[in-house]
Amino acid sequence: QVQLVQSGAEVKKPGASVKVSCKASGHTFSTSDINWVRQTTGQGLEWMGWMNPSSGDTGYAQKFLGRVTMTRSTSISTAYMDLSSLRSEDTAVYYCARSGRGVGVSFDIWGQGTMVTVSS
C-alpha cells in the first residue's frame, strides 16, 4: 500500500525551528516529488514547496524563502521539512504529498498531517 506517514505533533516557542518528517512506503521514493502543504485552523491550503528526492533539488514558494528547508534521507525513504524563525501564525497542520515532476503535476498521495503549535 502506497502511503506517506508523518511524524507526530510538535509544540514550539516563537523563534524556534521545527522539523517534520514524512516516510514513504509502497512506492519508489526517488521517482516522485514530495511537496509540503500547510493549513492553518479553519483556513485553506497553502503550498510551501517541492523536493526531488533523487537529486535533492527543491523549489520553494516565495512566502517561505529563507525560512524553509526541504531535505531527504534516501536510505530510509524519508523527506523532511524544516521551518525556522517560527511565529504564532505558523501554527498549522503540515502535510506532505506525493506528485510527479515538472508542469502539470497533481498530489495523489498525502500524509496524515502533523500539527505544529507555536506558543510562548
Place this chain on the structure above:
Amino acid sequence: DIQMTQSPSSLSASVGDRVTITCRASQSISSYLNWYQQKPGKAPKLLVYAASSLQSGVPSRFSGSGSGTDFTLTISSLQPEDFATYYCQQSYSTRAFGGGTKVEIK
C-alpha cells in the same frame, strides 16, 4: 504569481442537487488544474487532475471541465458523503491552491 479564485466560497445544497464550483486563474494555465476534496480532520483527496481526468476510484458523478483561465467542478447528484470543502490547484507554475468552497447541507 498566478492567483486562483474560487466561487462561491460556500454553498448550501440538498442531496440529489447538481452542484457547480468555479475556479478562475489570473492568467492562462492551459489545462493544468486539479481538484481536491477535504473533509474535516482529514487530508485532501485528489478528485480530478489535468482539468477533466477523473482520479482512479472517484465516483463518476464528479466531473471537471475548462481550460485557459476558467474551470468548473460539477457534482451531478450530490450524495451525503460529498459534503466537504473543495479546492482547485494550478500546476502550471507554482502549485498554489484556490481559497476553497465549502459545500454544506441545506
